[in-house]
Amino acid sequence: MNSKTLRKLEYNKIISLLADHASSESGKQLCRSLLPQTELSAIEQMQEETAAAFTRIIKKGRPSFGGCVPVEASLKRLELGASLGSGELLSIGRxxxxxxxxxxxxxxxxVDEFPDCLDFYFQRxxxxxxxxSEIRRCILEEDVIADDASANLQKIRRSIQSFDGKIHSALNSMVNGSMRNYLQDAIVTMRGDRYCLPVKAEYRSQVKGMIHDQSSTGSTLFIxxxxxxxxxxxLMELHAKEQEEIQVILSTLSSMAAEHCEELRVDYEVLTTLDFIFARGSLAVDQNASRPVLNQEGRIYIREGRHPLLDRTKVVPTTICLGDDYDLLIVTGPNTGGKTVSLKTTGLFTLMGQAGLHIPALDRSELAVFTEVYADIGDEQSIEQSLSTFSSHMxxxxxxxxxxDEHSLVLFDELGAGTDPTEGAALAIAILTSLHRRxxxxxxxxxxxxxxxxxxxxEGVENASCEFDVETLRPTYHLLIGIPGKSNAFAISKKLGLSDEIIEEAKTHLSDQEESFEELLSDLEHSRRTIEREQAEIRAYKEELETLRRRTKEKQEKLDAQKERIIRDANEKAERILQSAKDYADETMRNFRKFGKENISASEMEKEREKLRQRMAKTSSKVTLEKAQPKKAYKPSDFKLGTSVRVLSMNLTGTVHTLPDSRGNVEVQMGILRSKVPITDLDIIEETASYTSKQTRRTSSGKMKMGKSLTVSPEINLIGRTSDEAVALLDKYLDDAYLAHLSPVRVVHGKGTGALRxxxxxxxxxxxxxxxxxxGAFGEGDAGVTIVEFK
Structure with a gap:
């Protein structure tokens, strides 16, 4: 890839972000040297590594490679037989x-975890x-060797401590004794690794010893x-022995390390590579990026891509397609509308994908592998403003x-700008035509x-536009494929306060063809917004239908379960009743045999027979499990929507929800349950049977007469009905409630889409x-209920 394109598409800024995610300096160097590849197999391998690192970071967190320090110089010295210092050995230990x-x-x-491509590196x-562990035990810090690094060093340091104690004891006795008056300060000091006393110059002859130093004024001698x-x-001899022993220890540790020079080189190489790979994975996690699908057919499909250098809280995702049905995409629209953002996003994502980096877009985004990317954005071009000139462009x-060639991706920003519009447009069309033909x-x-x-x-060329909200004078940054954009110059100027007179004057300078073209674009924009709004409504309706379908299925499953439970309980109860009757019959037979043998009186036998009849009558009422028969044979035409019926097999009442089908089955709503039953299992409930003496009036003869007020519920539930079904049921219910002088009443229709309401x-x-x-108000059912009052 040419360096000019990398700079214009701000690839170096992505690399800088990548390097920040590396822990070691060697890993950062690999990040800084990363360039887009052109071989698909190499790119796929890098993408696979990045994806594996991404997954491991999500599961286990980000590993640290801070201990990956360069040791090659130390290894070369070891191979020559040299002994390393404590700092170099510490680096090897790290x-x-x-x-x-x-x-x-x-x-x-x-064992359930699947292996990935990084296992190879970890195994090396x-x-x-x-x-x-030996380096860690012997060397505490760069210039600090542990006392127990060797038995001899421990013995020497104990002797040093003993001599230190003797010297301090002797000097302290002098400082606190008769020599105190000769001293400048009552302290013990050191000069050249030897313990001395600060003696006043005039008392030099009073203190026998060796002079090692004097103060700058000459008033104090250090003796x-x-x-x-x-x-x-x-003590000095012991310190010399200590240094000799330390060299022995370092030499021993160096010999141990020298035996593993090759392993150390491999470790450094592998750790550097893994740091580089996990930096790519960490960047992907930070950008919420995904692995792109790569192809060599020149097909680009970026799904809701976000430019990685823009504020992630403000950037608007954009979808970009190129190279499938068309190989040339022309993006139009007003300034600051996001055209350059879309252009740079396409180019930068291509570079990132070919560098083995994930892209901040949705899964299944596609990128093509190009041998070269060329971008004409201008040396001073930025996302906000173009400062390039025609000459620099050309x-x-x-x-x-x-x-x-056909394996290249070409990006133009404001092609043909900076010169006469007519000539610039003609030149731009010629350049694009040449590329399109190839x-x-x-x-x-x-x-x-x-x-x-x-x-x-x-053919093979497509328009696109960056959406612009004229009302707010702000771009939405949505890229609309297939729709040419308007400049919106007149609309923006009018919104900013330019007088209508000037705007109308400006329109007169447009040709009829130009004006009609702008009107066409306006119509297209209006149509697009209408279609998008209608599609959103359709999606909402589909979601509501899916919810209703799921609820209906759940209700049907509950009803089937309830039916099975009722039948099972009934069978068990019948079995118990029949068994009880059999036991009682056996007992009765035994009694009659006993009566025959023992000559029991006829009156006692009659009493026993009466008791048997009563018991059998009681048992018979329990055992009767025969299915109740309908009052009369009904025809399918007798059943209408909303007809009140009784399901004989279940002894439940409900209303007809659907008309009879070809097999004579109807759906009956029984409370919250709905079931399909044959009309032979139904009995129509006559409305006249539901009237009761809710109201009465006295006649002239003093007798009470029945009123025609119907016993009705204070509410009706219409949830699950279509609008036509609901209105039919509501009409009948309101008549009944009005006759019964019920007011107010509740009509339950639910919230949903609001169509039923x-x-x-x-x-x-x-x-x-x-x-x-x-x-309804709060506590009455809110917007899912309507309260109705009668006159």
């Missing part, structure tokens, strides 16, 4: 510790635990008393037009209406005996 931690991180916790790591000279000498275009995937942004017409009239309200408006109606 590298081995890091290898151990990362190898542990890479192990699968359960060799922590060399023996060397790492080592003769009594501690030998002790200091012995210089850049000429530089790559001869090099492009089958080169191209995306261009423009203001020219001529290019919109070119896209409309040329609207049908109910339209019906109530036309009823003369309805005084008023309103939606």
């Amino acid at each position: 590298l081995l510790d890091c290898a151990g931690q990362i190898k542990s991180y890479g192990r699968h916790e359960t 790591l060799e922590p060399v635990t023996r060397v790492a 080592e008393p003769m009594t501690v000279v030998k002790l200091n000498n012995d 210089t850049n275009i000429v530089s790559f037009l001869k090099q492009v 089958g080169i995937r191209t995306m261009a942004t423009t203001h020219y209406s001529e290019l919109k017409v070119f896209a409309l009239t040329t 609207n049908a109910v309200h339209q019906y109530l408006k036309r009823q003369k005996h309805v005084k008023s109606y309103r939606l």
Whole structure:
């Protein structure tokens, strides 16, 4: 990929973000050197690695590679037989510790976890635990060797501590004794690793010893008393032995490390690679990115892509298609409308995908593998404003037009701008036509209406526009494929306060063809908005229908379960009753045999017979399980929607929900349950049978007479009905409630889409005996209920 395109599409900023996710300096270097690849197999491997790292980070968190420090120089010295210092050995220890931690991180916790492409790297790591633990035990810090690094070092340091104690004891006795008056300060100090006393110059002759230093004024001499000279000498010898022993320890540790030079090199190489891979995975997690589907057919399909350099809380996802039904996409629309964002998103996603990086877009987004990407955006181009000139554009275009081929992606921003509009549009069409004939995937942004017409009239070329809200004077940043964009210059100017007189004058300078074309674009925009609104309503209706279908299925399943339970309970109860009757019959037979043998009187036998008859009559009433028969044979035409019926087999009442089908079956609504039953199992409930003496009046003869008030419920449930069914049921119910002097009553229609509620309200408006109606208040059912009052 050419460096100019990488810079213009701001690929370097993505690489900078990537490097920030690496832990080691070597990993950061690999990130900074990452370039887009052109071999599909290599790209797929990198994408697979990034996806595996992404998954592991989500499951286990981000591993740290801070211990991956460069050790190559130390390894070369070890191979030459040199002994390393404590700092170099510590670096080797850190590298081995890091290898151990990362190898542990890479192990699968359960047998159910599937292996991935990163297992190969984790298996190559060799922590060399023996060397790492020994370095950690012996070297505490870069210049601090542990006392127990060796038995000899521990013995020497104990002697040093003993001599330190003797020297301090001797000097402290001098400081606190008769020599105190000779001292400048009552302290013990050191000069050149030897313990001394600060003696006043005038008392030099009073203190026997070796002078090691004097103050800048000459008033103080630092004297080592003769009594501690030998002790200091012995102490210096011990310190020399200590250094010798430390060198022995470092030499031993170096020899141990030298045996594993190759493993250390592999560890460093693998850790660097894994740091690079996990930096890619971490960036994908941070950007909520997904793995693109790659192809070599030049097909691009970005699903709701978000430019990774824009504020993620404000960026609007955009969907971009290119290379399937058309190979040239012309994006139009006003300034600041998001055209350049769409252009840069397409180019940058292509570069990121070919560099093995995930892209911030929805799953199943597709990217094509191109050998080269050419972008004419201008040296000073930014997302907000274009500062490029015609000459700089053309210089850049000429530089790559001869090099492009069918495996290239070409991006133009404001093609042909910066010169005479007529000539610029003609030149732009010529350039795009040349690329289109060669089958080169191209995306261009423009203001020219001529290019919109070119896209409309040329096969394999498609228009697109960035949506703009004229009311708020703000772009929505939605890319609309297939719709040319308007410049909206007149509308924006009018919204900003330009007088109608000037705007009308401006319109007179447009040709009839230009004006009609703008009107066509306005009509297309209006049609698109209408279609989108209607599609949203259709989706809402589909969701509601799916909800109703699911609820109906659940109700049917509950009804079937209830039927099975009722039949099962009835059979069990019948079996118990029959068994009881059989037992009683056996007992009776035994009694009659006994009466015959023992000559029991006839009166006692008659009493026993009477008791038997009573018991059998009682048992018979329980055992009667025969199915009740309908009062008369009904025809399918006798059943209407809303007809009140009794289901004989279940001894439940309900209303007819559907008309009889060809087999003579109807659906009956019984409370919350709905079941399909044959009409032979139904008995129509006559309405006259439902009248009771709710109201009475006295006649002249003093007798009471029945009123025609119907016993009705104070509410009706219409949920699940169609509008026509609901109105039919409601009409009958309101008549009954009005005759029964019930007021107010509740009509339950649910919320849903509001269609059933609207049908109910339209019906109530036309009823003369309805005084008023309103939606239910809080506690009455809210908008799912209508309260009706009669006059």
